[in-house]
Amino acid sequence: MIAVLRLGHRIFRDKRVTTHVALVARAFGADKIFVSTEDKKLEKGIDEVTARFGGSFRIVTGVNWRRTLKEWNGTKVHLTMYGEHIDDVLHKIPNDNILIVVGAEKVPAEVYKLADYNISIGSQPHSEVAALAVFLDRLSKGKGLKKDFSGKLRILPGKKEKRVLEIISDEECIEILKRVSCEGNVIEHCKAVQRLAVKIAYLTEADVDLVSAGALLHDIGRSRTHGIDHGVEGAKIAKELKLPKPVVHIIERHIGAGISKQEAKELGLPLKDYVPRTIEEKIVAHADNLMIGRKKRRVEFIVEKMNREGHQTAANKILRLHRELSKKCGVDIDEIDV
Numbered sequence: 001m002i003a004v005l006r007l008g009h010r011i012f013r014d015k016r017v018t019t020h021v022a023l024v025a026r027a028f029g030a031d032k033i034f035v036s037t038e039d040k041k042l043e044k045g046i047d048e049v050t051a052r053f054g055g056s057f058r059i060v061t062g063v064n065w066r067r068t069l070k071e072w073n074g075t076k077v078h079l080t081m082y083g084e085h086i087d088d089v090l091h092k093i094p095n096d097n098i099l100i101v102v103g104a105e106k107v108p109a110e111v112y113k114l115a116d117y118n119i120s121i122g123s124q125p126h127s128e129v130a131a132l133a134v135f136l137d138r139l140s141k142g143k144g145l146k147k148d149f150s151g152k153l154r155i156l157p158g159k160k161e162k163r164v165l166e167i168i169s170d171e172e173c174i175e176i177l178k179r180v181s182c183e184g185n186v187i188e189h190c191k192a193v194q195r196l197a198v199k200i201a202y203l204t205e206a207d208v209d210l211v212s213a214g215a216l217l218h219d220i221g222r223s224r225t226h227g228i229d230h231g232v233e234g235a236k237i238a239k240e241l242k243l244p245k246p247v248v249h250i251i252e253r254h255i256g257a258g259i260s261k262q263e264a265k266e267l268g269l270p271l272k273d274y275v276p277r278t279i280e281e282k283i284v285a286h287a288d289n290l291m292i293g294r295k296k297r298r299v300e301f302i303v304e305k306m307n308r309e310g311h312q313t314a315a316n317k318i319l320r321l322h323r324e325l326s327k328k329c330g331v332d333i334d335e336i337d338v
Contacts, residue, residue, distance in 0.1 A: 001031050001032070001074070001096060001097050001098075002029060002030045002031055002032075002096070002098050002100070002136075002139075003030060003031060003032040003033065003034060003098070003099050003100070004021065004022075004025040004030050004032070004033040004034070004099075004100045004101075004102065004132065005033075005034045005036070005063075005065060005068055005069065005099055005100065005101045005102070006018055006021055006022075006033060006034065006035045006036065006102055006104070007036050007065055007101060007102070007103045007104060007107060007111070008036065008037075008103055008104035008105040008106075008107070009035050009036060009037040009039065009042075009061075009104055010037070010104060010105070011037060011039050011042075014104050015039070015041075015042065017104070017127075017128070017129065018035060018039075018042060018104070019042060019045060019046070020129045021033070021102060021128060021129055021132060022035075022042070022046045022059055023046070023049065024129055024132050024133045024136070025057075025100075025132060025136070026046070026049070026050065026055065026057040027144075027145070028132070028133055028136035028137055028140070028144040028145065029136055029139075029140050029143070029144030029145075029147055030057070030100070030136060031056070031057065031058070032057065032058045032059070032060070033046075033057075033058075033059050033060075034060050034061075034063045034065070034068055035059065035060070035061040035062070035063065036062075036063060036064075036065040037061060037062065038061045038062030039061045039062075040061070042059070042061060043059050043060075043061055046059045047059065050151075051152075052151060052152055052153050053149055053151035053152075053153050053154075054149030054150045054151020054152065054153075055147075055149040055150070055151065066110070066114075068099070069099070069101070069111070069114045069115075070114065072097075072099045073097060074094075074096070074097025074098055074099060075093060075094055075097060075098045075099070075116050075117070076098075076099045076101065076114060076115045076116045076117070077093065077098060077099070077100050077101065077115060077116065077117045077119055077135070078100075078101040078107075078111055078112065078115035078117070078118045078119065079100060079101065079102050079119055079120075079121060079128065079131045079132060079135055080103070080107065080112070080118050080119070080120060081120055081122075081123060081124070081125065081126070082118070082120065083117070083118030083119045083120040084117070084118065084119060084120060085119075085120050085122075085123075086119050086120065086121055086134070086135065086138060089117055089119060090119075090138055090139070092117070093117060093139065095139065095140075098139075100132065100135065100136075101115060102128040102131065102132050103128065104128070119135065121134045121135060151167070152166060152167050153165070153166055153167070154166075154167065154207075154209070156207065156210075156246060163245070163246060164244065164245075165207070165209070165210055165244050165246050165247075166244050167209050167213070168213040168217075168243070168244075168247070170194075170212065170216060173212075173213055173216035173217050174187065174191075174216065176217065176220070176241065176243075177190065177216070177217070177220060177223075180220060180223040180237055181223050182219070182220065182222060182223045183222070183223075185293070186219050186222045186223075188293075188294050189219065189291060189293055189294060190215065190216050190217070190218065190219050191216065191294075192291050192293070192294040192295075192296075192338065193215045193216075193218060193219075193284070193287045193288050193291045194212055194215035194216050194287075195338045196287040196290065196291060196296060196336065196338045197211050197212070197214075197215040197283050197284050197287035198211060198212050198215070199336050199338065200283045200286075200287060200325060200329060200333060200336065201280070201283055203328070203329040203330065203331065203336075204279055204283065204325065204328040204329055206279045206280050206283055207280055210246055210247070210250075210280045211280050211283050211284060213244075213247050214246070214247050214250030214251065214254075214280060214281070214284045215250075215283075215284045215287060215288075217234075217238065217243070217247060217250075217251060218234070218250060218251055218254045218284050218288055219234065219288075220234040220237050220238065220251060221233035221234025221235070221236075221237060221251065222234075223237070224237070228255065228267055228269070229267075229268075229269055230255075231251060231252050231253065231254055231255045231274065232252065232269055232270060232274075234251040234252065235248050235249075235251050235252035238251050246278070246280065249277075249278070249281055250276075250280060250281050250284050250285075252274060253274050253275060253276040253277070253281050253285065254276070254281070254284050254285040254288055255274060255285070256285070256289065256314045256317065256318060257275075257276070257285060257286070257289070257314065257317035257318045257320065257321040258273075258274055258275030258276050258285065258317065259273075259274040259275065260273060260274075260275060261273045263313075279328070282321060282324070282325060283325065285321070286318070286321050286322060286325055286333070289302055289318050289321075289322075290302065290333070296338050298334045299318065299319060299322045299333070299334055302315075302318060303315045303318060303319050306318070322334075
């Protein structure tokens with residue numbers, strides 16, 4: 001248990017700062033925060049973040065800070081500009097049952113006496129939000145930021161755009177396919193693709209939830225057409241349903257190993273690039289390549305079939321994608337059982 005005790009919260013003056021203290025506590029691995037001043041609006045705000053982004057973080061306001069400190073069964077750490085430098089004492093602090101005290105206004109002298117450690121994050125004036133973040137990060141050796149919160153919403157890494165994924169359960173995906181009138185054999189194929197895609201995702205450390213949803217929904221466009229344009233039509237449906245953008249991209253770019261802008265022009269598709277870019281998009285595309293209905297085929301079978309049909313360029317791209325993903329998996333995907 002790692003808890004934070006926020007002292008001296010002033011509702012009309014510190015509401016944003018205390019909110020940030022609570023958000024940092026949650027994001028950097030703490031389990032709970034106590035606030036000395038009762039503030040139900042603050043509680044509601046933090047509870048809503050936890051409900052949307054996941055985890056079991058708790059907030060309790062209106063606590064008696066003196067009693068909380070005295071009755072804490074573990075190590076009590078007070079973060080203050082006037083304490084011992086963090087580098088000199090961090091190695092002495094255990095990793096569990098820690099109560100971390102951060103102040104707002106002037107901290108009572110009694111806090112210094114009740115704390116087991118008064119720790120300074122540098123000796124210059126700074127924010128208690130920053131001090132808490134640095135301490136929790138040092139305490140967890142960076143592991144706090146890698147915690148899996150398993151929330152409904154997840155922020156995905158992006159170089160130049162906001163990428164937010166709303167997690168869609170398997171049951172919700174199947175219900176969506178039925179709602180748009182996908183045939184039973186299409187749904188069974190999507191389930192088979194998902195089984196293989198998820199196994200590849202685990203081996204490549206891709207986003208399993210995104211791969212799972214994308215795989216189940218990749219053929220949603222077959223509710224309108226079974227032609228080469230079912231990826232385009234599927235993306236349209238996904239946008240109409242306001243599905244997360246990363247899922248829309250998986251649906252739109254899952255055909256073969258991707259369709260270039262020039263190939264799209266030759267095929268009569270809307271003029272754009274349909275080549276899978278992210279690891280999740282590539283996984284779903286290739287899992288679909290290897291699944292004929294509900295049966296998995298080896299890549300040689302797929303490549304030979306496409307060559308016989310005169311699709312040499314597409315066959316070569318599929319083979320390259322197979323080798324790329326197999327290398328990331330550390331095992332030939334042909335050897336993965338589903």
